Amino acid sequence: MRRTIPTRRTATRGSLPSPNTQVVQLLVTASVCLIVMSFLPMIVLEVSEVNHEVSALLTHMTGANNHEEHHAPVITSAGGNSNSQKGSKSRTLPKQPQSSVPPPPPMKTTKDGRHIFDLTxxxxxxxxxxxxxxxxxxxxxxxxxxxxPHVATARRAHLDCGDLAMDSLAYWNVGGEILQSPFATTQPHQQYVTFSPDRGGWNNVRMSLEIIFVIAAATGRTLVLPPKEPLYLMHHDKTNRYRGFGDFFPLEQLHPIVPVLSFQEFFTNNPHRPSVPSQMDEAAIHKAADHCDKRDASENACRHVFEYLEATGVHQNISAVHTCLIFDEMAYVTGKPPTNATILEHVQQVCGPTRDHVYFxxxxNDPDILFFAAxxxxxxxxxxxYGMxxxxxxxxxxxFRRFVRDYLHYHEAIYCAAGKIVKAIQKEAALLNANITDPKYAxxxxxxxxxxxxxxxxxxxxxxxxxxxxxxxxxxxTKDVWYPKxxxxxxxxxxxxxxxxxxxxxxxxxFLDDxxxxxxxxxxxxxxxxxxxxxxxxxxxxxAGTWFSTFSGYINRLRGYHGLSMQDSWYGFLPKKEAVHEWKLVNExxxxxxxxxxxxxxxxxxxxxxDKF
Incomplete structure (x- = not known):
């Protein structure tokens, strides 16, 4: 029987190498490891320095505001310095420094696809x-x-917003001197100001309310607020459509200067209030006393209240378009315009030629009730x-301009919520522009x-x-108004x-909903x-605001109360872009x-x- 001798084959890809080949590979691998080990401390040092650079950037991004010096960690060998001693046969790998800087907050995506920081x-x-x-x-x-001198005892207001201090949002003062108005009624019994509210949007209502509050404060009268009612465009609460001014302003703070009553208090708990005229439905007035509807057919229609107020008060025939209302001490007593040339010149300047100059x-001031049909x-x-x-x-x-600033501000809850958003935007801006050191961004x-x-x-x-x-x-x-980024x-x-x-x-x-x-x-x-x-x-x-918008205008006033310059306020409508960059005399x-x-x-x-505004 013939024995078959197998033919010797060369190794192909995927086959096991021969013993000689394995030996060679092991020798090469060992040599490479020795070379890498000799350079490892230098590599670690470089990586550590990069880590420190990143740590420093995160410190800046997250708004660290302490004044400590941050030094780069020194990576040393076992010998105690970064350069190993000659002849050393072994090295101890350096321990990585632990950064005390927290990472930046995570991101989240808005419904419209923007990426914003998910802050707490x-x-x-x-x-x-x-x-x-x-x-x-x-x-x-x-x-x-x-x-x-009259604000010598005043101090800045404090906002009680929990653990997050945000008093910088409060533009008003507390504790200022309360002056006795020379136009206050001297009657021994209580006298009143009543009114119907403006029918426009909220800021139109607010403007009208400020005028009425100033008149009540100047005349020393109690202000009767109308019933709560649905306000134009303020229908976001589906469970309760009715709102009164006390829902937005801390009216209890006004009492030292202007006592305030609700219409319900005035009508139901006041034995001295005027009787209901015989042609009016007293029961309907009672139904509408707390809250009322604008629909005339409603069982608690507002018209019942306002018809009663107009019938029982002395109607003041003044309007924003036609009237400049002037309080002059001499004219108040004599019933005639002043004769002082300086005063007359001032009145002409501030009231102008197009409006009636009405001296109070x-x-x-004699009638018990003054009614304003706003x-x-x-x-x-x-x-x-301040224009009327x-x-x-x-x-x-x-x-009285201080009176409006210091008393007719929104509730603390509104400012606390706004303050959280202001602080969050400022934090986000610092994170986004962490590499910008120009202080004008701060x-x-x-x-x-x-x-x-x-x-x-x-x-x-x-x-x-x-x-x-x-x-x-x-x-x-407006692109020239904003800084890059x-x-x-x-x-x-x-x-x-x-x-x-x-x-x-x-x-x-x-945006707000972010x-x-x-x-x-x-x-x-x-x-x-x-x-x-x-x-x-x-x-x-x-x-930059929208021209013609009283909402935009009020933002400028709030900026002014904070002492910000009008040179940093603009309008998006190009013909009026710089309308507030000149302090014009507005007498119309x-x-x-x-x-x-x-x-x-x-x-x-x-x-x-x-000269400075």
Whole structure:
């Protein structure tokens, strides 16, 4: 039998190498390991330095604001320094430094596809301690204490917002001197101011209310608030359509200057109130006393209340369009215009030639009830209180402007929610621009504003179509206002965020609902949202609003109360872009914007110069 001798084959890919080949491979591998080991300390040192660079960047991004020096860790060998001693046969790998800097917050995606930081309240930076101990003079609006004797006892307001200090949002003072008005009634019994509210949007209602409050304060009367009712465009609470002014303002703080009653208190618990005229339905008035409906056919129609108030009060035939209401001490007593040439010249300057100059007199103040039909189109009070009401003595002119600033501010809950959003936007801006060291991007240490800028873009029911411009036009008209890469907050009634894509190409954008969970907005009255938007927009470094919008105008006034310059306020409508960059004398009916007469120098006893605003 023939034996077959197998043929020897060469190794192919995938087959086992021969023993000789294995030996060679082992020798090569060992050599490479020795080479790598000799360079390992140098590699670790380089990686450690990179880690330190990243740690330093995160420290800046997360807003670390302490003043400690941070030194780069020194990576050493077993010999105690970074250069190993010659002849050393072994090395100890260095221990990696543990960074104390927290990582940046995680990101989340909004419904419209934007990526924003998912912040918590612990991420936010509170105001420095004792912010409310700062001087009450604020920015360009303030005056030295030597010029403001009536605010010598005043201090900045404090906001009780839990663990997050945000007193920088409070523009008003507390504890200032209360002056005795020379126009206050001297009757031994209580006298009243009653009114019907404006029928426009909230800011129109607020403007009218400020005028009525000033008149009540100046005349020393009790103010009777109308019943709660559905307010125009404030129908976001489906469980309760009725709102009164006490839902928005802390009216209990007003009592030292203006006692306030609800209509129900005035009508049901007041034995001295006027009788119901025989032609009126007293039961219907009772039904509408607490809250009422605007529909005349409703069983609790508001008309029953306002017809009663008009019938029992003395109607004041004044309106924002036609009236300049003047309080002069001599005219109040004599019933005649003053003869002092300086006063007459001042009145002509502030009231102008197009409105009636109406001097408030003792005779006008005699009736027990003064009624203002602000809900009637003919007698609307749609203007700013400081443009319609003038006191010829600057001591009282400024006093009543302080009264509006210090007492007619929104509830603390509104400011606390807005403050969380302001702090969050400032934090996000710092994270996004962590590599920018220019201090102009930072939050102001003086007033707590800035770190971002803001716009108010009105898109809804505004009847002035020419100012409702596309987003690209908004950007083209205002792009020189914003810093490169500056975060922009947009207060708006536009629900479709894609409308703003032409601005988003150039800037990170933020909106109110981006902070819904952080600020716990669902726990608040849904009608607060516009007020919160107003406050957040007012804290921007620069601001651009919608011309003709009283919402935009009020944002400028809030900025003015904080002492911010009007040189940093603009309008998106190009013909009016710089409308507030000049302090013009406004002596006619005006409501489309606000001007510095309302806030500059109002702590002093003299009218301010118009050189700094």
């Amino acid at each position: 309240l612990d991420d936010l930076i509170p105001d420095p301690p004792q912010w409310d101990q700062k001087p009450v003079a604020r920015g360009v609006a303030g005056r030295p204490l030597s010029q403001t 007199t003792q005779e006008m 809900g009637n189109k003919t007698f609307r009070l749609l203007t700013h209180f 009401i003038h006191f010829t003595n600057p001591v009282f002119d400024n006093y 939050v102001s240490a003086e007033d707590g504003s800035g770190g971002y800028s803001a716009l108010h873009v009105r898109r809804g029911d505004l009847q002035y179509k020419k100012v409702k411009i596309p987003a690209q036009e908004w950007y083209d008209n 500056e975060l922009l907050y947009i207060a708006t009634d536009e629900r479709d965020k894609s409308f703003f894509d032409d601005i988003r190409k150039h800037h990170e954008l933020r 902070y819904w969970e952080l600020a716990d907005l669902s726990s608040l009255d849904p009608n607060y949202m516009g007020m919160i938007d107003t406050i957040v927009a007012s804290r921007g470094r620069a601001y 009916f005006a409501y489309a914007y606000e001007w510095p007469d309302g806030w500059i120098g109002i702590d002093a006893d003299v009218w301010p110069d118009r």
